[in-house]
């Protein structure tokens with residue numbers, strides 16, 4: 017499978033409107049440092065596309081039929097793109113947790129077909145086996161373990177650490193090929209709902225061969241400083257996501 021990082025930012029995106037912080041200022045100089053809100057696609061070995069979160073309008077990035085759409089949770093930075101995508105010309109199942117579901121989407125889903133998932137549900141989509149995971153966030157949030165042909169990827173945002181049952185479940189399946197982990201904040205920053213860079217990297221290193229840090233806020237270090245920090249500390253085992261990044265699993 018291929019993992020396609022369409023959006024790797026937090027709620028505000030980078031650069032945030034009118035913000036003059038060093039991260040946003042850098043992103044106005046270097047296009048690669050700009051981030052749309054969280055949106056990720058998996059392209060299966062059969063070249064089918066499955067979407068995980070829709071934080072942005074995907075039409076310029078992924079204009080193919082979707083086998084399914086999965087939401088991690090209903091915070092706005094993970095669902096904005098749904099308001100436009102629901103008008104797509106083909107009926108598509110939208111899997112999501114129940115917590116804080118968006119009333120507009122549920123009452124008027126257009127061509128979306130919403131279905132509710134619970135933690136540790138398993139389903140098959142094309143060649144993928146997908147298991148929902150429980151995460152630690154302000155609202156009910158699902159992570160996903162995505163398996164294909166003996167290889168596995170864990171999608172772990174938004175979260176602060178992991179609940180014990182999720183940690184144990186993933187440890188039994190370790191080492192995963194890839195962990196994609198919420199790294200919203202800079203090293204040393206403590207938040208009840210999101211990891212900082214160190215917490216995210218350590219979480220991923222325990223579970224997977226490679227870790228990609230994503231869901232990165234403008235409050236985090238500027239892109240070049242962040243990649244430098246990560247490279248010096250963890251070598252190539254931990255990578256900083258960027259919009260447009262493709263990872264072959």
Ligand SMILES: [Zn+2]
Nearest residue numbers: 027091093174
């Ligand atoms: Zn988020």
Ligand SMILES: [Zn+2]
Nearest residue numbers: 035037040234
């Ligand atoms: Zn900023």
Ligand SMILES: [Zn+2]
Nearest residue numbers: 089091153174
């Ligand atoms: Zn959130």
